[in-house]
Amino acid sequence: MKHGHCHPRAELPKLAEQLRRKSRKLTGPRQAILEILRRHSHPMSNKEIFAALPKGDCDLATVYRSMHLLESMKMVKRFDLGDGMARFELLAEGDDGHHHHLVCTGCSAVVEIEECFIRELEENIAVRNGFKAITHKLEFFGICPKCQ
């Protein structure tokens, strides 16, 4: 599944509504950040988002704060691609965003891997170890065609 590319402004009403529900405000930076994420289909770091914003539009600290907020509202999903910084992707309505990535160790290109092969194994592992509420993080790394 794609992430919001079919409905360019679909996120705004949802954003406004969810913000209202938490007595939070619909501000310029928050709209601008969602707009940036909508235009990029790959996971973006705070710094990348900041760089993509019209310059002077908002502070880096505000990007960090906004990403926490949007994450708590389940409008974005945080990914850890193992390079020491958080990355975020826009979530489609009703999508839990669970998927994986194939990351090039040469140029950092990212391919989205939509299938999840682990869900059945989770239950097995949970039962065997007495754990509840099991989730997992799975990322693939390799060398992309261009970098070979």
Add this chain to the structure above:
Amino acid sequence: MKHGHCHPRAELPKLAEQLRRKSRKLTGPRQAILEILRRHSHPMSNKEIFAALPKGDCDLATVYRSMHLLESMKMVKRFDLGDGMARFELLAEGDDGHHHHLVCTGCSAVVEIEECFIRELEENIAVRNGFKAITHKLEFFGICPKCQ
């Protein structure tokens, strides 16, 4: 610094040999760190290793440098459990250390998961996307029996 209380262990010959091969030295901190890892079966962070060393035994920076060295010699393996710091486990001779973890989101307890379910899928994903040298990182998260 001195390490009069540091006794030779099973890894020492291997360590000494590999160090010699790279014209590196067999020093107190390096022996002490391997000894710490040998006594702990769970992945340890630099800070944990540092804290477990006899106090004043070596500097935190030296722990970081030693872990890089030991990793490059394939005597330890680095894991990223998603909490913003690297963790390390001792590797057995000839072991590539590939396995996964089940981490409690409550108390950070770690269960080792020895099987790997992904190896066949890797090839599939590699071919489909034209990638080479594919690897993966997979970690499970949940709530352990004690924390439920």
Add this chain to the structure above:
DNA sequence: TTATCTGCAAATACTTTGCAGGGAA
């Protein structure tokens, strides 16, 4: 002796936070 190591402190990189002024509702 000599090249590698180490402690120390300073520097980096990513992220969070305190505070006072600015802004949405």
Add this chain to the structure above:
DNA sequence: TTCCCTGCAAAGTATTTGCAGATAA
């Protein structure tokens, strides 16, 4: 007006690095 939000700067955490003295071989 009332809170919430923002910029700015400072602080926090994990990690790396420059340097001069210490040490293994």
